[in-house]
Each structure stands twice: as C-alpha cells, then as structure tokens.
Amino acid sequence: MSLPRRAMEQMGFAVCCLSCDAPDDPGLERCRGCIDRHAHARESMTVGKATTKPQRLARELITMLADPGNYILDDEHGKWMEKYAAMVYEHQYDPNTKRDRTTTPLRRLSRKSSIIREVANQNKWMDEPPDKLELDEMLSVLKEGADEQPMTWDDLIAEIEEMMED
Secondary structure: OOOOOHHHHHHOOHHHHHOOOOOOOOOOHHHHHHHHHHHHHHHHHHOOOOOOHHHHHHHHHHHHHHOHHHHOOOOOOHHHHHHHHHHHHHHHOOOOOOOOOOOOOOOOOOOOOOHHHHHHOOOOOOOOOOOHHHHHHHHHHHHOOOOOOOOOHHHHHHHHHHHHHO
16 A cells, blocks of 8 residues: 555545555656546546536535545535545654654644634624623714715815815
8 A cells, every 4th residue: 555645635536545556666657647647537527617516526525635624524524534534644644753643633623714703703792792881882973973964065175175275
C-alpha cells in the first residue's frame, strides 16, 4: 500500500493511493499515470456548468474529498468524511514527529474562522435583548430629525453660498 501522493490528495483521490498495491517509491511511472488519468477525470467532471443531478453530486463529492476536514460536521456525509480523513491521517502519521497521535483530535470543533462571524459575535445583545431603557434611547436616536422635511435644492444652494461667503 502506498502513501497518498500530494497531487492525488489535493484532487480528493487519496483513497486511490491508499488502496494501491504499488510500492511507496517517489517518481513511479505508475503513479504519474494514475495522477494524469485522475486529473483528466476530475477536469471532465468539473468543467462547464453542472446541469444534471449526477454532475452536481459528483462536484459536491469531489469538493468534499479534496478537504474532508471541512465536511466532518456535515449532516449527510460527516461520518464518512471523518472516516476518510482518519484513513488519510493514519497513513500520513510519522511516529518520529513531536505531535502525539493520541492527543490530536480528528473531529473539528468549529469551522474556519470568519471575519463576519467574529464581528457579529461582538454584539452585546447576542445572549439577551436590550432592556427597556436602552430600547427607548435607541428609538429616540433613530427618530431624531424624522419630522423635518428634506432640504430643497434652493435651500441647499443658499446654504452653500453662505458657507462660501464666510
């Protein structure tokens, strides 16, 4: 069984390497042939607009297989992506590195960070709504100037002329 080649892993086909009987030697002609065929297959599935359900499913699965860690929390495919990520991780594990295998979690605790989510989570009323006093204060600020009519062009030009004279 050979270790997943980087190209195959990036395309989402690392499982093919894991089930291959080729020796784990770099630069094998057999590996190059597989990579070329799989690259062509992936390109044919992802080029152009997906018009049928099988095409959309194929694209979704290729996306998931290319980065299984992002889809572990997926309702439908999460458990399979976790198994897949574990298989790839198992073959990438190097016992000589400092990272301890037993302490490295396979399941992601949260999705990638998002600037929008981080800003939205700074809302002081996220856990509990504002009290009556705060609501009244916000309402008065929002209503401020609501009774005034918008400025006409003549009024605006007159105001600009006054500013220019000063």
